[in-house]
Amino acid sequence: MSRAERLLDLIQVLRRHRAPVSGRQLAQETGVSLRTLYRDIASLQAQGAPVEGEPGLGYVLRPGFTLPPLMFREEEIEALVLGMRWVAGRADTPLAAAASDALAKIAAILPSDLRERLDASALMVGPADTAPDGIDLSALRGAIRAQHKVAIRYRDAGGAGSERVIWPFALGFFERVRVAVAWCEARDDFRHFRTDRMEALTLTGERYPRSRHALLRDWRAVQGIAPAP
Structure with a gap:
């Protein structure tokens, strides 16, 4: 090296x-x-x-220091391509389009030899068998970014329906399902909600009283997940 x-x-x-x-x-x-x-x-x-x-x-x-993208190593390029292809194949339409756009922007500023490696990456993502979402996932992602409460109509695994007001602060993408991590006002506790079981989502425009970062930190502590380095 x-x-x-x-x-x-x-x-x-x-x-x-x-x-x-x-x-x-x-x-x-x-x-x-x-x-x-x-x-x-x-x-x-x-x-x-x-x-x-x-x-x-x-x-x-110190925060704010950046490096030019020309410094990407070959394995870093492969990781970017694989990650973007996974998102493009498994995320909602706006996020999938954003992944494709981001990859195109990266390709545009790479030198020609690295651009060829990006285009010729042999790492592929297999076909997805993802359960269809019952709500507009981009609206949920927007609520998470804005730290806003949302009202949902939800049906659990046993088929029982309920209406909840939740504070969504994270969204997990799994192979077959997407899961919103949220504070549930009805249960006064953290809960996980599969997006394919959400039958309706209403944006309240009301900011929840705690920060997304604090909720995520406390949820990790409850789950026994080590904090991010």
């Missing part, structure tokens, strides 16, 4: 961590010695990268 590739890897590792991370952990994640890691940190700082910290305290990359 060249020195330039090593520095790029270090930046990518730093971007995955929101809190300061020790030099020893960075060295382990990038596969270099601690001495080499300290030299690489100094090189990045000398080149203007906003890496803050020092030995014993840890290092963090």
Whole structure:
């Protein structure tokens, strides 16, 4: 691996961590010695990268630092293509179109050799057998972004119907179904709602009283899911 590739890897590792991370952990994640890691940190700082910290305290990359997309490695391109193809085949129509548009924008700014690799990617996504949604999924995604309550008419696995007001804050895409993660006012607790069992969705325009980030954090704690790094 060249020195330039090593520095790029270090930046990518730093971007995955929101809190300061020790030099020893960075060295382990990038596969270099601690001495080499300290030299690489100094090189990045000398080149203007906003890496803050020092030995014993840890290092963090200040938010807002971006890299040109020309730095994509071949495996990163394959990951992008595979992910976009999965979304295009399994998401609702607006999100699927957005995935195709994003891939086209990436292709437009790649150098010719990398663009050819993107077009010729051999990683394919198999056919989907997804249960049809009972509501407009783009409206639900919009409510999640806006942190708004929605009213739904829902039918559970046993066929029993109910009307709920929920605070949706996440949407899980599984192989056959999509599941909204929400706080349910009727149950005063977290609940999961399959979108194919939603018979109606009404946008209230009313912001729910807690932030989406706080709800997601508490839901992860209840589920025993480790917080994002």
